[in-house]
Amino acid sequence: MVSGTGRWVAVLCWVAVALDGFDLVVLGAVTPALLEYEAWGLTAPRVGAITSYGLVGMMIGALGIGTLADVVGRRMCVLLSVTSFSVFTALLAVAPSPEIFGVLRFLGGLGLGGLIPTAATLVSEYAGTRRNSSSITFMMTGYHVGGVLTALLAIPVLPVLGWRAMFVVGALPALVLVPLMLKNLPESTSFLVARGRRDEAEVLAERYGISLEPEEVRGVAAEERTSEGTGLGAVKTLFSGGYLLGTLAFSVASFMGLLLVYGLNQWLPTIMRDAGYALGAALAFLLVLNVGAVVGLLLAGPVADRYGSKAACAGWFALAAVFLFLLSVQMPLALTYAAVFVTGFFVFSAQVLLYAYVSRHYPTSGRGTALGWAAGIGRVGAICGPLLGGLLLGAGLAVPWGFYAFALVGLLGAVFISAVPRSPAEDARGTTVSPGAATR
Template identity: 40%
Template structure:
């Protein structure tokens, strides 16, 4: 493709890509909102049994995990069907499902009903998280994929900031219901836009044999298509989770899952229990929520900056670095430093936990080719939620045991070190953005892993 053709494709590509990024970003804002809003209301639910009934710290941690079990189920289901029915349908169903469950949660009056609705909310969140990365990976230019992915997944910490701000404005315990009702807004604000503006991936259409539609969408969106569908040269390819079990992806999938597991344990543990832990350290409700704002604000800014480095040097190296930053910041939080220093450390911890997960989704969505991409991201999001499920439970156990807050931070720092080690052992993939342009040109000339790029 010459320079003039390349510029024409870029211009045609830009408008659809902006809509896709905007829709996926807003969807994940509400994912992050749901993640953090529960943490902001845990102190109210613990202290006021008139809300949903008497609640212990252990039960509060379990309620936080119900949503994460739902996320795991939703992500795995989305992965199972996403490579078969398409990304667009899964996104639309996820928006509707999440919004309805979140809105209904605001009317819960007992622990059982609230827990069931938290689980159902998580199912919708899982479908959105697992599908957004696959969409961005197939529409974004290879040399900008990590940046666009970071923009989309920065919606998670942005939603956390939104939840913390709205919680700060809440004047009494009863306002928690309004916070949950607000989570139903995507049904009215986002769904109509997605129905009109969210296209199906032309690469997925081609991979599934819809050649005419694939070329129509390619012309409209400017997304280039390969000359052959994935697997055409070597016979019918394995699709979805079946592809993850092949020798090509099995070891990498295990390590990527463990990597995500570490990051999500840290993300959900801190998002759920940071206000309570800091409250036990002598900071009132307003200060505790400021820590939560700082955690998510650091994740947004740091995640976007780190994604630029990931596009230049590769995401794997950057993820190791952010895990190490998280470990250092969490360990230093135990030193009883002045408030400004604590806020800086919390912001760095946000980069190394929530921001790391943003980078992980970008890494994973580019690691797999089209026929396995939704399943790969879903595996990362779903298996990783085992860590997310454990995060609130571990935090609840530590808080309930009355141990000093420093103990929790030391344990979380150890998890970050484990995440860095696991990441360093993930096999290199030829689909990394830094090498994509050259490898795409090489395509059929290169054997082994380079054939992945011909699928793109």
Template identity: 45%
Template sequence: MTTHDLAPRTQRITNNRAFRIVLILCWVAIFFDGIDTFMYGSTIPSMTADPGFHMTAAHAGNIGSLATFGMLLGALAIGVVADTIGRRWSIILCSAIFSISSAGCALAAGAGSFGIWRTIAGFGLGGLLPTAIAMVSEFAPDRVRNFSVGAVMTAHQAGGIVAPLLCLYLLPTLGWRSIYWVGVLPLIALVPLILTLLPESPTFLVARGRMDKARALAERFDLVVPLEKSTIKNRGGNFGENLAKLFRGRNAVVTLLFWLGSFGGLLLVYGMSTWLPSLMESLGFDLGNSLVLLCLINAGGIVGTLVAGKVSDTWGPVRVSMLWFLLTAVGVCAMGIKSTMVVTYILVFVTGVFLFSAQIMIYAAVSHVFPTESRATALGLTTGMGRFGAVFGPWMGGQLFALGLEKWGFVAFGAFGITSGVMLLLIHLVLRRHGGKTQEATEADNVVIRAG
């Protein structure tokens, strides 16, 4: 019997029923992730105006950075956690962490305790995203894999639309604390559904030698039964082995460029998500209109994510991400020019089309570029290293406001769109010899399993 390390991509271990279940549940999980992420920026003006809460603009920037530092820790740790307990239980754990922490935020007596709870919430939020993306990528049919990653990430922007709408409805009557009670819903409504319906990753079960559970899962969802671990040569290893693969030969350059691109992208995403309402207020817009603009930029994000996913199935996610970042930089810088309300609405929406999907396509690009056995590790580390940018972005915005330089905020954030676009251009140039993928991923595409 002769075998190779990976099944060809034409032989997927999935079917439409299993894929739909994974896609829907991961979408809902990321939807609540998006609400929790965007609710903070939407509530900053109310919290800083609360005389008993003692939060300044500098405090708000620091707390935003602490939350994204928690996301950094979660994204870095989730690869090891998922390799130990599986992707299904990792999604459950992350959802429970940010739900419980949201209750802690609602009960916080001051900015200090609030910051602690936001940091803990960030750990769960940071671990959920790469795990859900890896899960969807594994179960998605090849022809729509990039589109599926984009589709599931529309949930994040949907949450970004709902968060400011909740603020518009709840803040005037119930105050900012009521918004954080909404964040408890995943623990009550989502976690039981995941426990009941979400399948575990077949690849994880095979890698752990749990073939009985893998066969039972295959029978339940009508999947192709994965190969037994003993018949797979050099299938994915532990975290250390997979990390070493990311720095083998030319992969090291690609890995570092992805990290730098993700740094700039997440700095831009989290900096704008945290400070957009306040930046628009600094241009003369009232809070209501500023929250509407936050809705519009996320609505543009939904359109852009679907478009980027579809286009990347033809052009490739690396090239799409590169172009989207450069267009984002133009849009963000233009937002800093005071204009009429109608023009501003259109500009913010169009900028949202490119802003969020540019970063999402980095994740799709990592899934495209690296082979299956190292994909989860590559995604986790790319997201994790990018979180340094997510930490820096809110802090940078707070410092600009504290120094009275908030009118330069749009240019400062837009500059990082240019740097991320350049990083993706360099990745494209490095990988063009192998069809836009690492050599291992290209070889895996050509593998033919022969058993007998």
């Protein structure tokens, strides 16, 4: 995926994202133990509220840290994100009350939300132009691998050590990861150029075997680089005439993408149970869905690098819609498993392809802000996904209308990605939306 010493960037960010995947699963894994913890007397609605606190924190973190990355640097913000969510995860193990637990989940969510946009910015930059999409989709496999490992870890840890131990285990890897990042994680070259530190950027570009972006090589006036490299300047760029339509379309598509990811992870077993499948099969569907996600992520990046981020992302959303619709049809169990696998293949990687497309659509000096906004708005969809599934189940409409609703969400994602116009940054690079197009 990444040649030479640039692999350090990919590996370190992959591990960091795997810790983010831990958060995806850990609260669900400990929820039964929390409900049985008599000292707190929690109910299911209160646990649901605590979950939402973390998601709100992630939304704010994605918007705030993603923007901050274009002010203080992407390396600093990755370190800040990993350190902060690891510290607050560790503190969950000693939370004295559910109220403090909820506050800590919110604070941990700030770092979690800021990690993916800043890590994706660094990974895509050090992967080089030809592997832009592949690098991001590879990084995001860590998210699902981390979630699967957490679920497996909970089986021996929870019965013996209790729910508090799970949060200690989740925080411990940072003791190794953060020092490794301090030593081996480089700063973004585009950030250095935007701050007038071109000599440092050229040294890093030579060391890691990458090229500076064409618009940077051609030279941008120092005052323009400085303005573009500030948080306010980067935010202004998102809503300028050349980028406004793209920003709005990406925001809606990201909302749809994370609505699908969180809605399906939360409600697929329950919906399949209502559809008449046995409980064991309904739970197995969730595992199959996430296995499909990992395979999809491994293949989506190369497809986008060859045929273009826009075409791949729109196609992935559209195919997700097709297979979500097919799940409404009663089929033999083997075919249903296959359909769920393919659904996971397209649903999860569609959102990651969106991030890859965003990273190509905007100027590199404002890439962290752009990815932060896309991820932040998407977090609103992450909150709405479980709510949509719950409403449909509560109304007795989960089958087949739950599948129809999620299919419509996927279709809307495809429509809005298709509506993204070519950007000035893409024109300046002399490429198409395809990262690989520059080589063809």
